[in-house]
Amino acid sequence: MPSWNVKTFQHFRYSAAQPGGLEDAKLKHLANRGRSRPDTRAMGRAFPHTWPSEELLHGFEAAGLSLWTWNVVDDSFTMDERGFRLWGLDWNEHLTFEDLSLHIHPADRDRVRAAFNATRGISGGYETDFRIVLGADVRWISSRGRGEDVGIQDRQMSGIFLDVTGRKQAEEGHELLAGEMSHRVKNLLAIAAGLTHITSRSTSTTTEMAKELTQRLTALGRAHDLVRPLPGGQGSAALLGDLLSVLLAPYDDLGAFSGRIRVAVERMGVGESTTNSLALVLHELATNSLKYGALSAGTGTLDITTASRGSQLELTWMERGGPQVKAPPEASGFGSKLVHRSVSKQLGGKIEYDWQPEGLIVTLLLDRVKLST
Secondary structure: OOOOOHHHOOOOOOOOOOOOHHHHHHHHHHHHHHOOOOOOOOOOOOOOOOOOHHHHHHHHHHHOEEEEEEEOOOOEEEEOHHHHHHOOOOOOOOOEHHHHHOOEOHHHHHHHHHHHHOHHHOOOEEEEEEEEEEOOEEEEEEEEEEOOHHHEEOOEEEEEEEEOHHHHHHHHHHHHHHHHHHHHHHHHHHHHHHHHHHHHHHOOOHHHHHHHHHHHHHHHHHHHHHHOOOHHHOOOOEEHHHHHHHHHHHHOOOOOOOOOEEEEOOOOEEOHHHHHHHHHHHHHHHHHHHHHOHHHOOOOEEEEEEEEEOOEEEEEEEEEOOOOOOOOOOOOOHHHHHHHHHHHHHOOOEEEEEEEOOEEEEEEEEEHHHHOO
């Protein structure tokens, strides 16, 4: 297929008051080259089609491309109408690259400036992705063009901008999911080892141990289903007490509510959209207790209670009888970040830790409306 050299994107000046506006100016520019065939003599073959300027313009619009031109001598910078919309700017005939760079995210600004200034030393095509700030929103833009002097025409360099916000958000989501999956797998292996140790204390034969351990691991699977979001909104809302029963059953020597795990909570429903978030938080707390806290010791106990605080529900997680605990130097692990994000964003509340020597106390303040939806 014929390719468009960046020389095609020569600088084209136009005014907002000009008849026909920016698009007519762009069509006029493209018409100078759009109907010419590429030189195919060196290629040894002819192409069956040429692209009129209108078709090229429609192709740019369909691909979401915006054209830009930068004068490398006086720093003047111009874009087509789509480019100004992409940057959230009004048409400005006297725009400079320095003016435009002020809208780039502070963390990316120096890198982008250096990348643009270095393009003349780059052989072939280049691509630079960066963020711009639009009020409270952040948008990802990809700038692409040709480097070296092949991209320079009359002291002017041209290229395209492309909105890649959706792609970047998807990449960040995939990275977060990969990190969460890695964290979950490590936790499940640690839980399996802890449950094996608990089961060995309460059984006398290998047959009994195998049977009880299988029951615990099966219950753990049910708890994991609550933590894992189901596709298409499958499942239904659960009572808070039932949710705690399913989640904590694998960790209790004698079964939830009758052994060393004691639950006294008010009767209320947890909405389908928040069940997974609350289950994830409780599952994380139980995992840490099994590793380091009261549930790691045969004499340890766990009490979970609730109290009404107006529009909020206060849920208290109190551990006693385990090894002496102290506050970690910094709550920066993936699990801690996961808990804080779930509590603050999905449950509309906050979480506080009280690292007493005799056992950890965790207080969750949860928004009742969010909890029930």
